[in-house]
Amino acid sequence: MRHVAALAGVGVKTVSRVINGEPNVSAATIAKVEAAARTLDYQPDLHAGNLRRADGRTRTLGLLVGSVDNPFSGAVHRAVEDAALARGVSVFASSLDDDPDREQEAVSAFLRRRVDGLILTTISESQAYLAPELRRGTPVVFVDREPAGLTSDAVVSDNADGAALATRHLLEQGHRRIAYLGDRHDIQTARERHRGYLDELGRAGVSTRGQQIIEGLHNEATSRAATLALFDAPNPPTAIFSSQNLVTIGVIRALRELGRQHDTALVGFDDVPLGDLLDPGVTVVAQNPQEIGRTAAERVFARLDGDISAAARTIVPTQLLERGSGEIAPRAEG
Amino acid sequence: MRHVAALAGVGVKTVSRVINGEPNVSAATIAKVEAAARTLDYQPDLHAGNLRRADGRTRTLGLLVGSVDNPFSGAVHRAVEDAALARGVSVFASSLDDDPDREQEAVSAFLRRRVDGLILTTISESQAYLAPELRRGTPVVFVDREPAGLTSDAVVSDNADGAALATRHLLEQGHRRIAYLGDRHDIQTARERHRGYLDELGRAGVSTRGQQIIEGLHNEATSRAATLALFDAPNPPTAIFSSQNLVTIGVIRALRELGRQHDTALVGFDDVPLGDLLDPGVTVVAQNPQEIGRTAAERVFARLDGDISAAARTIVPTQLLERGSGEIAPRAEG
DNA sequence: TGTCGCCTTGACAACGATGTCATCGATAGG
DNA sequence: CCTATCGATGACATCGTTGTCAAGGCGACA
CATH class of the missing domain: 3.40.50.2300 (Response regulator)
Known part of the structure; x- marks a missing residue:
């Protein structure tokens, strides 16, 4: 800024005024300063200004x-x-x-x-x-x-509500063995979605005791493995509620590998890219x-x-x- | 920083030394300063420091x-x-x-x-x-x-090379009417991919005159519309090379709507999320x-x-x- | 013509930090 | 016991900018 001032032959404060569009600068001075600023490719230093500026905003x-x-x-x-x-x-x-x-x-x-x-x-x-x-x-x-x-x-x-909505949807299709595949319990939304799932089962009078509930899934790989394990065990679920987009994708991969994507229902929480183009299309509770x-x-x-x-x-x-x-x-x- | 200095009963420079881990400060002073900094929840102002600092780095x-x-x-x-x-x-x-x-x-x-x-x-x-x-x-x-x-x-x-690779792959399957669906011409990579496509056709001795070449596609919607139009016209292509991920998705949507996803070949440039889970899987030239x-x-x-x-x-x-x-x-x- | 007020301008301090340098005291060496 | 050295510390200027304030010039008005 001092360089611009020197080149324009004015004081630094005047340069500051021009740069910030403050009033009470003559047209001639404005022109001189702008020319000098262009010549030197001057860019004001926002942080230096912020140091002194009244509002203290860094934008x-x-x-x-x-x-x-x-x-x-x-x-x-x-x-x-x-x-x-x-x-x-x-x-x-x-x-x-x-x-x-x-x-x-x-x-x-x-x-x-x-x-x-x-x-x-x-x-x-x-x-x-x-x-x-x-x-x-x-x-x-x-x-x-x-x-x-x-x-x-x-x-x-509304995580609990959304999870309940997903669960209710599966219940309405007649499912009674609805597995829950969820994220880590230290994640607040994962806890809420888990709660919504349990609450909805409760409201429907469906026992939560027999349900397969797997938590701690955090990515495609762990989710896929958990799903494969579900179907390797006796009495696999007829429906799955997956509580997170990456978990949903892992479930989809596993179901495909098992060839069960058409006989096992799936509702995911959070949308999945191109979810509408898959076969079957992925039903989800979409967030916004x-x-x-x-x-x-x-x-x-x-x-x-x-x-x-x-x-x-x-x-x-x-x-x-x-x-x-x-x-x-x-x-x-x- | 002045507040920390005051509370610790030392000069600001000493506080600066402690914060930055500079040598030659007594252990007792370090303790005092750190205690004061914690009490006041002091966070150094990186930008103020940067103003004076020798290297002038804002990190x-x-x-x-x-x-x-x-x-x-x-x-x-x-x-x-x-x-x-x-x-x-x-x-x-x-x-x-x-x-x-x-x-x-x-x-x-x-x-x-x-x-x-x-x-x-x-x-x-x-x-x-x-x-x-x-x-x-x-x-x-x-x-x-x-x-x-x-x-x-x-x-x-390597955009031209990748496009040529995609084109060659389609040629090798026997295709001779390979439509090009590309992005806006003011995008450097779009021009390169277009060039790679044309060059490969040339190397294979396939005329570029008969090919349907559509540029200026920039999102799913325009790409989908262009694809639909292709098949509404006489002599639709037997293969499509789409030069960008959103364009590829638009093509996929259109082919599905037309029910032609299994009789029209498609290679896209840039990967598509879940491209391996679609039916058919989406063949792409993946970037990294x-x-x-x-x-x-x-x-x-x-x-x-x-x-x-x-x-x-x-x-x-x-x-x-x-x-x-x-x-x-x-x-x-x- | 003198006073007032407005427009224009720049000198200066200040923002929160660091670089430089001087000061003070203690310790070691002769 | 004196001096050279070194560790610890703070005073001060400075970075690039803006807020404050005062000064100079000019026109309007009485």
């Missing part, structure tokens, strides 16, 4: 998602980015990998860079460590999973990651704009997409 | 990809993030949307935030506007698409986005570490994955 957001190469995360990320772009805000994105250490590291990296707000998917047992930052006024919005040990805005799917991301970004910006209402939990509805796999009738007993 | 990278919710982009992003994480570097990610204005905006946002390096997928006709930044010493690595009007590192797939991202990040960090060798173009091999759709024989003429 930067920290986003922590499951993994930037997961389709759900990608959709959330895209929605957040679009909302941020409209306000000239850049987004730091990180992958959580459901690792508490990564969570801490990522959040710490965001805070050291003085992001204006945080949009977080978390895995740690408690997010109480964010309390001081919240007090300092940094908006924190939790996405996908609700926070623990801390009260702040959250934007989530775009809406989740958009809403979360809106919350952050509303907070930054001064909204001091109580922390709110926004629930984004899920939707049952019937595509075939969930409408398979139970096998005749034998 | 920040700018990444511009097609779209953060495209699977190819997501994989590149993830690989870059992993490499960055190992060095304590955070990543700004933005979506290009093949819009030159977005490119300019994103790059400008990165530069104003003084990123240490850029990893870019570009759409503008020329990236000459980056020359001053390059001269300033900022490493710029182009991914997926090669730069124009500027020489810098690039990490790309993880490797592209990893290599690009390595180049940036090598440059930051002082590598001043000439700009290099790294080619990441593609791989033909035969899954069924590409191995369909031509229909009997009639």
Whole structure:
């Protein structure tokens, strides 16, 4: 900036005024400064300015998602980015990998860079460590999973309800042996989906004792192996509820290998890419990651704009997409 | 930091020393400072430090990809993030949307935030506007698409070769009417893939005059419509080469609607999620986005570490994955 | 013509950190 | 016992920018 000022023959403050479009600069001066800035390819240093600026905003957001190469995360990320772009805000994105250490590291990296707000998917047992930052006024919005040990805005799917919906759908087809294949129990949404499944069985008066319930599945490989094991054991289920997109894919692979994709019902939680093109089509309880991301970004910006209402939990509805796999009738007993 | 210093009863410089682990601080002082920092939940301001620091590094990278919710982009992003994480570097990610204005905006946002390096997928006709930044010493690595009007590192797939491979594969099955469904011509890789397709036909002595060549397809919808139109016209192709993942998906949808997925061969460029689970499986020339991202990040960090060798173009091999759709024989003429 | 006020401009301090350098005390060597 | 050396520490300038404030010039108005 001093160089631009020197070249234009004006003071640095005047350059600052021109760059920021402040009033009360003569047209001639503006022209001189702009010419000099172009000549030197000057780009203002946002962070230096931020150091002194009254509002202390870095126009930067920290986003922590499951993994930037997961389709759900990608959709959330895209929605957040679009909302941020409209306000000239850049987004730091990180992958959580459901690792508490990564969570801490990522959040710490965001805070050291003085992001204006945080949009977080978390895995740690408690997010109480964010309390001081919240007090300092940094908006924190939790996405996908609700926070623990801390009260702040959250934007989530209705996990228990969605799981109940999936379970009810299978019950309605006449299934009574509905296996549950779920993610790790330290994941809040996995617990909720498990609960929704159990509750719905209870409401239908179906015993949960005889059901095969497998938790701790976290990727395609473990899910596939678990499914194969199910059918290697006596009394395999006639239907499966899988609680997560990667788990669903693992189930699909296993059913195909066993040639049972047409005689075993399957409903997945969270949509699967090209799920409508498979045979059978994959029935899922679809979440709405775009809406989740958009809403979360809106919350952050509303907070930054001064909204001091109580922390709110926004629930984004899920939707049952019937595509075939969930409408398979139970096998005749034998 | 002044607060920490005050609470610990030491000077700010001493706090700085403790935070940065510099030598020559007594154990007692270190303890006092660390206690004070914990009490106040102190997080150093990386940007303030960077202003004065000798190396001028923000430990920040700018990444511009097609779209953060495209699977190819997501994989590149993830690989870059992993490499960055190992060095304590955070990543700004933005979506290009093949819009030159977005490119300019994103790059400008990165530069104003003084990123240490850029990893870019570009759409503008020329990236000459980056020359001053390059001269300033900022490493710029182009991914997926090669730069124009500027020489810098690039990490790309062998697009022409891969397209030729796909085309040759279809020729080898006996096809002679192989439609080309391609992306917009202003996209460098689309031009390369088109060229590879034409070259291979030429090498095989197959006339390109009779081939149906449709360009300008950019998403599922336009690709699906174009495919439907192909089969609505006389003399539809017996095989299709689609040059991009979304285009491939559009073709698959259209072929299904027409019930021709089993009598029309299809090879796509770039892999499609769950492509192996469809019926028929989707034969593709798969790229290796993880490797592209990893290599690009390595180049940036090598440059930051002082590598001043000439700009290099790294080619990441593609791989033909035969899954069924590409191995369909031509229909009997009639 | 003098006063007032507005427009334009720049000098200066400050933001939160680090690089440089000086100071102080203790320890070792002669 | 004196001095050279080294470890520990803090004062101060500085990074690139913006907020504050004062000064100079000019036109309007009485």
